[in-house]
Amino acid sequence: MRFKDITLFTHKLTEMKDFYKKVLELHINSEDKSHFSVQIGSTNLVFKQSEPGSEPVYHFAVNIPENKRKEAKSWIASKVELNTENDSDEVFFESWNAHAIYFEDPSGNILEFIARHNLNNAVEHRFSSGDFTCISELGIVVDDVIPFVRKLNDLGLPNWKEDNEGLTPVGDEHGLFITVKEGRRWFFTKKAAEFYPCEGTIEGMGQFSVERKDSKTFITSVQHDGKTIH
Numbered sequence: 001m002r003f004k005d006i007t008l009f010t011h012k013l014t015e016m017k018d019f020y021k022k023v024l025e026l027h028i029n030s031e032d033k034s035h036f037s038v039q040i041g042s043t044n045l046v047f048k049q050s051e052p053g054s055e056p057v058y059h060f061a062v063n064i065p066e067n068k069r070k071e072a073k074s075w076i077a078s079k080v081e082l083n084t085e086n087d088s089d090e091v092f093f094e095s096w097n098a099h100a101i102y103f104e105d106p107s108g109n110i111l112e113f114i115a116r117h118n119l120n121n122a123v124e125h126r127f128s129s130g131d132f133t134c135i136s137e138l139g140i141v142v143d144d145v146i147p148f149v150r151k152l153n154d155l156g157l158p159n160w161k162e163d164n165e166g167l168t169p170v171g172d173e174h175g176l177f178i179t180v181k182e183g184r185r186w187f188f189t190k191k192a193a194e195f196y197p198c199e200g201t202i203e204g205m206g207q208f209s210v211e212r213k214d215s216k217t218f219i220t221s222v223q224h225d226g227k228t229i230h
Contacts, residue, residue, distance in 0.1 A: 001157060001175035003043045003135050006200040008058050008109070009050040015106040016047055023079050025129040041134040056196035059178065059186055061100070061112035061137035064127075069099045069115040071127035076103060076113065083110070083188040091188075095161070102188035110186050112137065116173050137169075139178045139186075140210055141195040142217040149179055155221050156205070175202065 010016050017036045020026050026038040037046040040062055050056050064072045073090060076082070082089040083102040090101045100114040114136065123131060142148040145165050152170045153159070160169040160176055166184050169176045180186075180193045195217055199209040208221045 001171040002203040004201040005044040007046040043135040059139035063133035063136040067122040
């Protein structure tokens with residue numbers, strides 16, 4: 001599973017554009033008064049102006065070359081303060097065979113650089129933002145994790161790990177919906193997970209939209225054949 005594009009919302013559009021262009025050194029694909037987009041590897045990330053009074057916070061992860069964890073950490077730590085957990089500014093997920101570091105953008109989104117050692121994506125040159133592979137994780141906050149995961153399974157997306165009522169990843173190491181129970185603490189922060197809408201396109205599957213109605217999170221997927229599934 002690969003995210004071709006992802007659209008999120010922000011209440012700090014100007015500050016965010018400066019951050020992604022100047023701090024993360026990403027190319028601006030398009031911009032106007034209500035949005036901007038940047039290229040993160042193979043994923044086009046779009047930020048749109050949020051509704052007045054709304055201050056969305058998302059979690060997403062960026063794949064980096066599996067052998068560039070230390071360089072990537074040094075690169076981003078020279079620009080922003082890294083988040084910590086138990087006095088550590090990085091983590092090794094043994095069951096995922098991956099190292100990760102976390103930091104935040106001006107909107108408070110929780111960004112993650114993750115080096116997945118199962119992937120054959122090592123490089124030999126000096127690390128830069130040009131080595132971002134893709135956005136490989138997108139957090140989806142739901143009222144009830146397992147029923148929502150079943151909806152994703154019905155769309156043809158398999159679990160990456162076993163079912164868990166707190167957090168269940170769905171997809172594969174190139175693209176995962178990190179399905180999280182509302183109120184659960186985001187790792188490496190003190191923030192409780194809250195729902196905010198998002199949308200995008202999955203390669204080979206088509207568009208998706210995640211929304212909330214009557215306190216329930218639901219996903220609509222428009223398949224490549226035009227079929228819509230709720």
